[in-house]
Amino acid sequence: MKKLVNDPRRFVAESLAGFARAHHDLVRVNASPVYVVRSTPGNGKVAVLSGGGSGHEPLHAGYVGIGMLDAAVPGEIFTSPTPDPILAATREVDQGAGVLYLVKNYTGDVLNFETAAEFAAAEGILVRTVIIDDDVAVLDSEFTAGRRGVAGTVLIEKLVGAAAERGDDLDSLAGLAERLVASVRSMGVAIASPTVPHSGRQSFELAADEIEFGIGIHGERGRSRIGMARADELTDLALDAVLEDLPRLPGERVIAMVNGMGATPGAELYVVYRRMAERLQGIGVEIARSLVGSYVTALDMAGFSVTLLTVDDGLIELWDAPVLTPTLRWGA
Amino acid sequence: MKKLVNDPRRFVAESLAGFARAHHDLVRVNASPVYVVRSTPGNGKVAVLSGGGSGHEPLHAGYVGIGMLDAAVPGEIFTSPTPDPILAATREVDQGAGVLYLVKNYTGDVLNFETAAEFAAAEGILVRTVIIDDDVAVLDSEFTAGRRGVAGTVLIEKLVGAAAERGDDLDSLAGLAERLVASVRSMGVAIASPTVPHSGRQSFELAADEIEFGIGIHGERGRSRIGMARADELTDLALDAVLEDLPRLPGERVIAMVNGMGATPGAELYVVYRRMAERLQGIGVEIARSLVGSYVTALDMAGFSVTLLTVDDGLIELWDAPVLTPTLRWGA
Amino acid sequence: MILDSAWVVAWLTAAADAIAEQAPTLNELDREIGDGDHGENMNRGFEAVRAALGDGAGGSTPSEVLRAAAMKLISSIGGAAGPLYGTAFLRASDAVSGRDELGSRDVVELIDAALRGIEERGHAVPGDKTMVDAWSAAATAARAASESGGDAREVLQAAAGGAEQGAASTDALLPHKGRASYLGERAVGHRDPGAVSTAVILRAAAEAAA
């Protein structure tokens, strides 16, 4: 598939440069080392920092701003950032109250953020790290690297960011993030492969009637390759996998998300959301809030993921709290 | 390309059903005849109504809400709605102050809205219609159907919607819309064809090294087929076409938009925006406000368009005015 | 068969059958120089007409049936073709109002009225590469057949033949109206889908009378 790029090796830098120009009112992009911080530092609050490989836009830079992330550290395409930019961003956003790292569970991200955290601690900066692993496609066993962090990350960044804006301290924010990780699940489907700019090759080849079920957000192949099916069937497959795994009670409330993988138009995502909403209504689960759109992508992969996060009044309050970022905006 | 659909003939209806469920706080979707209205009617204000074929989501339904559209009337995929739903929506949103139709310049839209306007007038409803034709790819001559209405439509809907919310009367809103039409220009490029659901066929075939330059938003072939080029070159081609045609003075301010065609990831759009911003800076045109994202699409077409709208303080004030719709939200 | 209201019903039913069969071809022609939906649109419209006729809508005179069909077409086709065909059938209805049976001159007037209606709504003239090319060729052929003493059935045959020639003539034309006009030269060599659907509809009229 063709791309709007110049030099593939400059893709991340050039895209960020455009992002910086378009959103200079909300964010500042540091060119070297590369990281993104909100233009108006929250005073005295705990800083919330996330990051990871690029190619998942608007994650994470699009969520930097008031009420969400204080900093995002983007790596190369699908490659965790190195410790240096993480450390530099940590120094810039720390206001003495400490920094919370929200890290998606990939070996590269875990190891690089771990290293950065060690350096930061050595400099006397309080750092807590919470690992996000919401992807039910992966078996959570000692025989895997564990579950991946995928679309649920956005929900956690929004809720934790709101609590930080409210003034919660580092330990309670880490505790909140851990509770959220325990109550969010996602499952994804790819109907077309992404193409990594530097290779120009598709990450996997799919026949016209094939899809990858249980994919991550890096063009990894999925849990299995199955036949293309109607939107409702694909939705059911993904939703059932999430429901099976999500600890929940009937009559409970969720934030429901249908996420597009990058090349899937919004109109198709609403077809998926329609089915999911009907299904949830059928089993007595109330959708308290919803998010439908391409929020955590894999370059130009086509497909979707569904995410459910169980919530209570307190979490809904945090969800409705003002957020002012390039991607999510309400109440502000 | 594969799609998330069930029965292609139910695609529009099912997508709208999902949209309605996701945004019931902001909009109400009438199932038959099909139209979308804001859930909280503006009291006594002039109603702003738009519509056209589906397949351009989030246009127009995504812009229904406070400070933008009072109603959107979606037709079948790439097919203007018939007069009935337009008339029904007109009746529902009219509050005595009249209804302004914002119509993209396509024969089908023009004729069907014209017919609806005649019926509405016969019922004593004040209706004014303004035709939007911002696409510079088409020669504006008596030997064509005239220029198409494309991405600039969103900017006009936002600004006119804000003026209507402010309480402007029907004639001044029509006058504002006409001034805006005169000061907005767009140009688009397709790097991959869309696929119309009911045919399942690509609208045009492109070789790996070919693109369509000067496309509309219905999978029509463009002004010419040219070789694939770097993002900066494609941006220059589109931007130059816009600049050549836009009546403007050096040192003036614009709202600059980079629009995605449906299957193009945001990260690529920022690469285009970066180039456009540098070019405009170079010729002393100030970007007062910007919009980068997939706002006016052509199903799953890949590509982009650039739009410039010249603005003054008054228009910037309207741009910054509160808007609360499923797609655009700020200040509210 | 005499050209009474039953003939109009037979015509519209035959047209619905033919359009359903030709829909993929019409989509394909429209895909080449438009947006690929003309067959879809026409099929939706004529199926709506078929359903209405089935529900006994229509009426006792050709004019009433034509008016009922026009209303259905306007409310179900959409796009450019909807208002254009709707206006065509409305004007055709007016042209033959009051008559229970149509003679050859009535058929000529029916087609003339439809043509004028489309020209007024769409501001297209013959040569613009639109359905007008098919309608105007049909009108000319119909008038000639009638003036040379042809009966109503022969006039309809002539109209159908004229429409088919008019449609074929659009291949060479540069488009000046509708979506095709966006393509300019790139549209030359392609046949206008609306002109083809017009030929399909008028051929159905002739066959319904045979």
Added chain:
Amino acid sequence: MILDSAWVVAWLTAAADAIAEQAPTLNELDREIGDGDHGENMNRGFEAVRAALGDGAGGSTPSEVLRAAAMKLISSIGGAAGPLYGTAFLRASDAVSGRDELGSRDVVELIDAALRGIEERGHAVPGDKTMVDAWSAAATAARAASESGGDAREVLQAAAGGAEQGAASTDALLPHKGRASYLGERAVGHRDPGAVSTAVILRAAAEAAA
């Protein structure tokens, strides 16, 4: 050639050349069971090392050059391989600190230390289908060569051969660490990219000593 700091520089330079040449292969292996960037990542890392050495960074002892390289790798590779190779070279640096020239036993300790560093950072064990399989096979072969009286150059040859066998052995393995573990059975039959890059790097070490 004696194994002094000049040898380490020659090794890292040869490794940078070999990685640059093998980058597409490494990307391709990673595309099959990972995310397709391993060659890209390693190439970025070793080009950074090459540049640093060019700027006269490094130092007068093998340990100092290895430490400088480790820092560059950590700050430029990213992903999983960055911290792992970074740790490997840091530990290797510690293992030979203070020495100006390395003998066969030093080489064995250097490789052992690198292996232990990777195992501690990544919690992988031999058989998990990771670079650990290449490093551990290299360490075993190096120790055997040294114990049977091989000189430093022979030990490096043995290590390189062992790493290559270790990499090949990953084909049959079920992955338990890294991205490949997401695929489970689907990854069997594919070679682990990190194990291959390890073999490339150790082969460069042997050639630089030849």
